[in-house]
Amino acid sequence: MSIDFTQVKQTPMYICELEKLENNLQILDKVQKESGAKVILALKGFAMHSTFDLVGKYLHGCTASGLHEAKLAREKMNKEVHTYSPAFKEEEIKEIALLSNDIVFNSPSQLLEFKDIVKEVNPDISISLRINPEYSESPVDLYNPCALFSRLGTTKANFNEEVLPFIDGLNFHALCEQDVSALEGVLKAFEQNFGKYISKMKYINFGGGHHITKKGYDVDKLIKVIKDFRSRYNNIEVYLEPGEAVGWETGVLVSTVLDIVDNGMKILILDTSAEAHMPDTLAMPYRAEVRGAAKANEKAFTYKLTGNTCLAGDIMGDYSFDTPLKVGDKIIFEDQIHYTFVKSTTFNGIKLPSLALWDRSKGLKIIKNFGYGDYKQRLS
Numbered sequence: 196m197s198i199d200f201t202q203v204k205q206t207p208m209y210i211c212e213l214e215k216l217e218n219n220l221q222i223l224d225k226v227q228k229e230s231g232a233k234v235i236l237a238l239k240g241f242a243m244h245s246t247f248d249l250v251g252k253y254l255h256g257c258t259a260s261g262l263h264e265a266k267l268a269r270e271k272m273n274k275e276v277h278t279y280s281p282a283f284k285e286e287e288i289k290e291i292a293l294l295s296n297d298i299v300f301n302s303p304s305q306l307l308e309f310k311d312i313v314k315e316v317n318p319d320i321s322i323s324l325r326i327n328p329e330y331s332e333s334p335v336d337l338y339n340p341c342a343l344f345s346r347l348g349t350t351k352a353n354f355n356e357e358v359l360p361f362i363d364g365l366n367f368h369a370l371c372e373q374d375v376s377a378l379e380g381v382l383k384a385f386e387q388n389f390g391k392y393i394s395k396m397k398y399i400n401f402g403g404g405h406h407i408t409k410k411g412y413d414v415d416k417l418i419k420v421i422k423d424f425r426s427r428y429n430n431i432e433v434y435l436e437p438g439e440a441v442g443w444e445t446g447v448l449v450s451t452v453l454d455i456v457d458n459g460m461k462i463l464i465l466d467t468s469a470e471a472h473m474p475d476t477l478a479m480p481y482r483a484e485v486r487g488a489a490k491a492n493e494k495a496f497t498y499k500l501t502g503n504t505c506l507a508g509d510i511m512g513d514y515s516f517d518t519p520l521k522v523g524d525k526i527i528f529e530d531q532i533h534y535t536f537v538k539s540t541t542f543n544g545i546k547l548p549s550l551a552l553w554d555r556s557k558g559l560k561i562i563k564n565f566g567y568g569d570y571k572q573r574l575s
């Protein structure tokens with residue numbers, strides 16, 4: 196049974212459907228089993244740790260972007276922890292090294308600066324370097340790690356061979372919501388620029404941005420690309436670290452209509468916010484799907500959906516519905532589990548949406564409610 200919204204007595208609320216999450220994990224597990232690659236969860240995109248027992252049943256661990264994510268990965272999943280930061284701070288490096296199985300440096304200079312400290316506190320740690328393949332088909336520069344003047348990863352020109360005796364792996368991350376053909380392009384550039392080093396490595400990390408769980412993604416082709424790569428390099432270990440593909444289409448953000456005003460058109464004011472609760476709709480930008488709604492004027496009743504902050508641009512967009520809406524109706528935004536609550540803010544003092552799980556046999560379980568304390572605690 197999919198979510199029964201009569202059980203939702205308070206809003207706003209993010210609801211993750213466990214069955215859908217498990218379906219995604221099973222697709223990722225198929226990739227692991229058939230290609231031999233290991234998949235780890237990028238916490239940056241999805242960090243609902245109440246689901247980590249389930250996630251950890253399938254995936255090999257987490258990829259973290261610094262101390263706090265590494266701590267969460269160790270505390271809540273306790274499998275492999277791979278930690279990458281654009282730059283590490285000296286005062287955090289020891290703690291990060293203790294928490295991590297693999298530490299990924301962004302530049303040869305940081306790698307050479309910290310390699311000894313890291314090995315001293317954790318002799319078993321693997322060290323790798325993020326490289327910039329200088330090739331990406333990423334749709335927008337905001338999400339393009341290979342854009343002009345990118346700080347992310349070491350380019351071929353900046354690759355300092357002095358690091359070679361100290362590294363076990365190379366990482367790249369150059370995709371964003373993309374299919375296998377985009378990966379093939381990146382891989383080709385990677386092999387052209389860095390191919391001579393690959394056989395010296397224990398593993399290569401293909402990063403995230405693989406849209407593996409999206410309908411139509413060619414999973415079998417991905418498996419083949421990974422297997423072919425591995426066989427070219429003596430069965431080298433391969434990692435993938437998707438975030439979005441784990442949380443993709445696993446749940447919703449539910450909100451309630453608070454008021455309807457008319458200023459040239461009917462405008463709904465909701466108890467949620469595009470700016471604070473669905474930030475990528477404004478940053479990417481993209482239009483979130485709304486359950487039962489279509490584009491403006493396709494159905495009989497069109498409304499502008501807006502947020503309850505004082506930011507003029509806090510607008511989700513124009514949507515049309517079959518029947519007129521009224522105060523108290525619920526508006527359900529689809530696919531709001533990845534890159535939403537990991538980024539949400541208390542901007543304007545707006546309440547953070549509750550976090551809930553939907554289990555088809557047990558129904559709705561609210562994991563966490565937020566309140567004034569969460570707003571106040573971040574300020575002084």
Ligand SMILES: *Cc1c(COP(=O)(O)O)cnc(C)c1O
Pocket residue numbers: 237239240258279368370371372402403404405436437438439440
């Ligand atoms: C963001 C990020 C990921 C995850 O990307 P998705 O698009 O969520 O799959 C993986 N690795 C690195 C280094 C990242 O910055």
